[in-house]
Amino acid sequence: MKKYSKSGAYPFHMPGHKRNALLYDGTMPYEIDLTEIDGFDNLHNADGCILEVQSLAERLYNVRKAFLLVNGSTGGILSAVRAMTNRGDKVLVARNCHKSVYNALELCGLNPAYIVPNIDNNFGINTSITPEQAESAIKNNPDATLLIITSPTYEGVVSDIEEITKIAHLHNVRVLVDEAHGAHFPFSKAFPNEAVQSGADVAVTSLHKTLPSLTQTALLITNKEELIEPLAENLAIFETSSPSYVFMSAIEKCLEYCQNQKAFEEYIIRLNSFNEKCKELKNIKILGYGNDNIKNHSFFDFDISKLTVSVRGLGISGTQLADRLRNEFNLEPEMVCSDYVLLITTVCDTQDGFERLINALRIIDSECSVKELNIPPINPKVPRLALNPSECYGRVGAFTKLENSINKISLEYVWAYPPGIPIVAKGEVITKEVVNAVKEQTESGISVYSTKGRVPEEIYCII
Ligand SMILES: Cc1ncc(COP(=O)(O)O)c(C=O)c1O
Incomplete structure (x- = not known):
């Protein structure tokens, strides 16, 4: 791309910046922002340089x-769900x-039945989906595809995809794994097994989340010959017809980088050394780190690249912890929940970064002490589905006071973080338990969100 840019070829074609690298003070990579010109292949029908990158990813x-x-x-999930189903199909979905x-269910006119993961009592997060849960869902929904x-x-909680897939395949049910957070799995034995290697039919994985690549870059992968064409057809629908060459070359660079085994070995050494230092923490808990033994959680497997730092029961909130990390130590977390912050580490984190983090945690930890814990358990019961998500599309509803919404059909999603599962989904009937859960979670400081943004005061539903 750089060579072409310097070749003197004049661009009477898109993009409109005409490769003028000096525009906007040279802050944008315009010289290499090409399009499908001669010699640069086509993402939707790759047979040249893009095919080479795909082949590298396949290897x-x-x-x-x-x-x-x-x-x-996101684009991969929408495409995969549509490629793997027919309108009206019953689909088993981890809640x-x-x-x-959820958007794919709505767009593809699917009929969902949910599998609700258990909640880990110590951290308030979802545990793995178990093979037994999958089997029972399949048996209760024999028409699921x-x-x-x-x-x-x-x-970083991993499910037993191998066992789940075996059971699903016995009943002619295909398995799609959202492995968005697992793009780094193939590059060290210290990480869990990948979903497709464990038998899943299709997986989607975000390179940009846990590997050195540009935001928006990801992969859709399969070992199933018969799915290749439907996946390609649907990618042509859900993916842009003007794919960014900057993004695609970022994928190539990322994949080339990942062949550097030493970089990953050194990363694991940094994680292990961080783990040792976490043992000094007396109050703050980090999932699977320091004094928290991952064997005490009912997870099938766990990804050590994620740091879930919990202040549950210590009298400070996740938001306060995040504010301190940000304001006093200049450390920015990935996600903030009511009583924990999530920090993502990758192969690009430095020893200095880990040192700064443990130093900050040591100081905050020394100022905390265990207080009484009063967190109401989330009610994991899934409300009755009255309308499929696709039947909700275009329905006019009204914002209704939470306490007046009982027995009405929700036209939005309401979920709490943690554990990040909907308390009520689009098309489900709002129950007294739903209303109580929203109130209790809000009162105890758990963040409750809704698609339309007015919960906990009002919920958008059919009146
Ligand atoms: C579990 C999970 N799946 C899918 C996605 C969507 O990924 P992307 O942002 O690459 O579209 C996300 C994004 O946060 C995610 O957390």
Whole structure:
């Protein structure tokens, strides 16, 4: 791309910046922001340099087919769900799936049945989906055609995809794994096994989340020959027809980087040394680190790259912890929840970064003490589905006071973080338990969100 840019070729084509690198004080990479000109292949029908990058991804992820994604895992999830289902199909969905999965259900006119993960009592987060839960969901829904699971979760909790897939395949149910947070799994034995290697039919993984790549870059991977064409057809619908060459070259650079085994070995050494130092912490808990033994959680497996730093029961909130990390120590977390902050580490984190973090945690830890814990358990019961999410589309509702919404059909999602599962989803009937859960969670400081943004005061529902 750089060579072409210097070749003197005049661009009577898109993009409109005409590769003028001096525009806007030279802050944008315009010289290499090319388009599908001669010699630069076409993402939607790759047979040249883009195919080479795809082949590299296929080799590294050990899969039959890898599609480059430039619209994030979101585009991959929408495409995969549509490619793997027919309108009206029954789909088994882990209740802690990302909103892109819920949006896919709505767009593809699917009929969801949910599998609710258990909650880990110490950290308040979702545990793995177990093979027994998957089996019972399949048996209760013999017409289901697809099972969708998030593994790893945001916090790094991994499910037994191998066993779950075996059970699903016995009943002719396909398995799609949202592995958005697991793009680094193939590059060290210290990480859990990848979903497709464990038998999943399709997985989607965000390179940009846990590997050195540009935001929005991701991969859609499969070993199933018969799914390649439907996946490609749907990517042509959900992905832009003008894929960014800057993004695609970032994918190439990232994949080349990941072949550097030494970089990952050194990263694991940094994580292990951080783990040792965490043992000094007396009050703050870090999931799977220091004095917190991962074996005490009912997880099938766990990704050590995630640091879930909990201040549950210490009299400070996750927001206060994040504010201190940010304001006093200049450390910016990935996500802030009511009683924990989530920090993402990657192969690009430095020893200095880890030192700064442990020093900050040591200071905050020394100022905390254990207080009484009063956190109401989340009610994991899924409300009755009255309308499929797609039947809610276009329905006119009204914002209704929370306490007046009982027995009405919700036209939005309401969820609490933690554990990040909807208390009520679009098309479900609001119950007294839902209203109580929203009130109790809000009162105890758990963050409750809704699609339309007015919860906890009002909820958008059919009146
Ligand atoms: C579990 C999970 N799946 C999918 C996505 C969507 O990924 P992307 O941002 O790459 O579109 C996210 C984003 O945060 C996520 O956390």
